[in-house]
Amino acid sequence: QKEVEQDPGPLSVPEGAIVSLNCTYSNSAFQYFMWYRQYSRKGPELLMYTYSSGNKEDGRFTAQVDKSSKYISLFIRDSQPSDSATYLCAMSHSGGGADGLTFGKGTHLIIQP
Amino acid sequence: NAGVTQTPKFQVLKTGQSMTLQCAQDMNHEYMSWYRQDPGMGLRLIHYSVGAGITDQGEVPNGYNVSRSTTEDFPLRLLSAAPSQTSVYFCASSFDRGGKLFFGSGTQLSVL
Numbered sequence: 042q043k044e045v046e047q048d049p050g051p052l053s054v055p056e057g058a059i060v061s062l063n064c065t066y067s068n069s070a071f072q073y074f075m076w077y078r079q080y081s082r083k084g085p086e087l088l089m090y091t092y093s094s095g096n097k098e099d100g101r102f103t104a105q106v107d108k109s110s111k112y113i114s115l116f117i118r119d120s121q122p123s124d125s126a127t128y129l130c131a132m133s134h135s136g137g138g139a140d141g142l143t144f145g146k147g148t149h150l151i152i153q154p
Numbered sequence: 155n156a157g158v159t160q161t162p163k164f165q166v167l168k169t170g171q172s173m174t175l176q177c178a179q180d181m182n183h184e185y186m187s188w189y190r191q192d193p194g195m196g197l198r199l200i201h202y203s204v205g206a207g208i209t210d211q212g213e214v215p216n217g218y219n220v221s222r223s224t225t226e227d228f229p230l231r232l233l234s235a236a237p238s239q240t241s242v243y244f245c246a247s248s249f250d251r252g253g254k255l256f257f258g259s260g261t262q263l264s265v266l
Binding site (some may be wrong): 045047049073075077082083084085086087090129131134141142144145146147 | 158187189194195196197198199201212213228244247251252254256257258259260
């Protein structure tokens with residue numbers, strides 16, 4: 042079993058819909074949880090960053106972490122065609138800037154105009 | 155600020171050749187790292203550095219060398235290229251241990 046599981050998709054939804062993306066993990070030591078967005082042929086860019094359990098909201102994006110279930114989610118409200126990208130979950134136990142992050146494989150999201 | 159700059163963007167090598175992938179950042183970040191991204195595998199850590207003169211191995215270090223002589227630069231060297239090293243390589247930097255990584259735009263490497 043991989044440390045981080047993420048459905049690769051593709052996930053296709055109409056413009057304006059609420060999108061739900063999620064990851065499960067097996068390492069209970071993970072404490073830092075992130076979501077990155079990656080456009081085709083570009084590097085990942087940080088969208089959301091959460092320490093430990095709880096919710097975090099930033100504009101149309103909401104990140105949720107449930108450590109008891111080892112499950113994290115990213116919700117996108119009022120989805121736009123520009124949200125079409127691959128979304129990567131990432132996590133670490135010590136702060137990945139030092140010794141790296143463990144990434145999911147990414148979910149390919151398509152927003153249909 | 156340019157952020158994290160990687161060169162070249164594309165490279166084709168023959169098996170056995172060596173080369174260096176360049177990475178530079180202008181954000182005065184102490185932490186830098188190299189990842190490779192393969193279809194169906196996600197991003198995997200190759201090597202990382204917590205400051206000038208300090209490097210360590212990640213998940214998949216075999217066949218790669220790194221050094222960190224300055225805060226700004228973190229080159230990745232392929233010693234003897236193999237087809238298994240065909241991948242997209244990303245350099246990243248971070249201000250602190252917290253994991254807020256800034257990525258470069260990547261180098262697409264093909265080894266024939």
